[in-house]
Amino acid sequence: MLRVYGETLSSRLFLGTAQYPSPSVMAEAVRASGIDLVTVSLRRETAGGRAGGRFWELINGLGVRVLPNTAGCHSVKEAVTTAQMARELFGTDWIKLEVIGHHDTLQPDVFGLVEAARILSADGFKVFPYTTEDLVVGDRLLDAGCQVLMPWCAPIGSARGPASPDALSAYRAHFADIPLVVDAGLGRPSHAAAVMEMGFDAVLLNTAVAKAGNPVAMAAAFAGAVEAGRAAFQAQPLAPRDMAVPSTPVIGKAVFE
Amino acid sequence: MKLLVNGEEQFVAATTLAALLDELDYAPDFLATALNGALVPAAERGGCVLGEGDRIEILAPMQGG
Numbered sequence: 001m002l003r004v005y006g007e008t009l010s011s012r013l014f015l016g017t018a019q020y021p022s023p024s025v026m027a028e029a030v031r032a033s034g035i036d037l038v039t040v041s042l043r044r045e046t047a048g049g050r051a052g053g054r055f056w057e058l059i060n061g062l063g064v065r066v067l068p069n070t071a072g073c074h075s076v077k078e079a080v081t082t083a084q085m086a087r088e089l090f091g092t093d094w095i096k097l098e099v100i101g102h103h104d105t106l107q108p109d110v111f112g113l114v115e116a117a118r119i120l121s122a123d124g125f126k127v128f129p130y131t132t133e134d135l136v137v138g139d140r141l142l143d144a145g146c147q148v149l150m151p152w153c154a155p156i157g158s159a160r161g162p163a164s165p166d167a168l169s170a171y172r173a174h175f176a177d178i179p180l181v182v183d184a185g186l187g188r189p190s191h192a193a194a195v196m197e198m199g200f201d202a203v204l205l206n207t208a209v210a211k212a213g214n215p216v217a218m219a220a221a222f223a224g225a226v227e228a229g230r231a232a233f234q235a236q237p238l239a240p241r242d243m244a245v246p247s248t249p250v251i252g253k254a255v256f257e
Numbered sequence: 258m259k260l261l262v263n264g265e266e267q268f269v270a271a272t273t274l275a276a277l278l279d280e281l282d283y284a285p286d287f288l289a290t291a292l293n294g295a296l297v298p299a300a301e302r303g304g305c306v307l308g309e310g311d312r313i314e315i316l317a318p319m320q321g322g
Binding site: 016018019039043046050068086 | 263264281283284286288291298317320321322
């Protein structure tokens with residue numbers, strides 16, 4: 001069980017709801033993975049349109065908790081206002097805070113992120129900040145009121161997997177008592193297992209499932225990988241060694257020469 | 258009155274935000290609204306008086322990552 005902001009989540013896999021071939025495939029992927037948290041967003045509704053209402057009814061029918069995001073926001077003001085609108089729309093004070101600083105890499109503007117996190121935390125929000133693996137920024141986010149950190153492992157949608165494993169390990173070690181969620185950049189279940197083996201508490205992904213050839217099967221595969229990675233972390237993996245160490249006992253080996 | 262609604266110019270008769278949503282055929286239950294960059298809660302739309310050139314954002318739940 002994962003505890004975040006006083007709430008308990010049974011699954012350590014969080015899924016985005018965008019880019020699936022159809023709403024029904026998204027719903028099936030959520031069910032197949034057994035998760036209890038999905039990310040959602042908010043966008044302009046067209047006059048006379050009812051798409052938002054239909055989507056919201058679909059999500060409600062899944063019986064999962066929602067984590068609205070501020071995706072696409074490039075300024076503190078945009079992110080804060082979007083968070084406030086999300087709180088009203090979705091009826092939750094949880095917010096995945098994104099303040100984007102670079103168009104091509106979608107790298108967070110960590111300065112704006114800290115400022116927005118401070119404003120939103122003071123306003124009662126439970127902020128889930130999408131950040132880099134920079135330790136100092138992580139400290140500042142905690143100072144701002146965050147009780148969870150969500151470092152990327154590679155750029156959003158890149159499917160590269162952990163680009164800086166050593167930095168992620170250091171992040172885990174530095175924030176030993178803070179719930180940490182790897183958000184963005186995961187491409188394969190093995191990537192998710194790898195960061196879970198490091199001791200990260202959960203992973204958040206979207207594109208790797210939604211754009212897979214079979215999103216439903218891939219969602220289930222990620223769920224299995226996250227569980228396996230978590231179990232491996234708890235089982236305390238063997239540290240790497242520089243030289244070979246025979247696994248078969250040497251003592252008692254026959255001598256023929 | 259000329260307004261900027263979701264980034265597009267609109268000429269409307271409505272003088273409040275609630276009336277604007279009705280005039281433009283929005284379903285008010287699944288929306289969040291902002292006036293000139295600040296949230297207007299659903300309960301305050303009826304008393305939210307619009308002025309010439311105001312910027313309105315009307316957002317709805319959408320897929321997100």
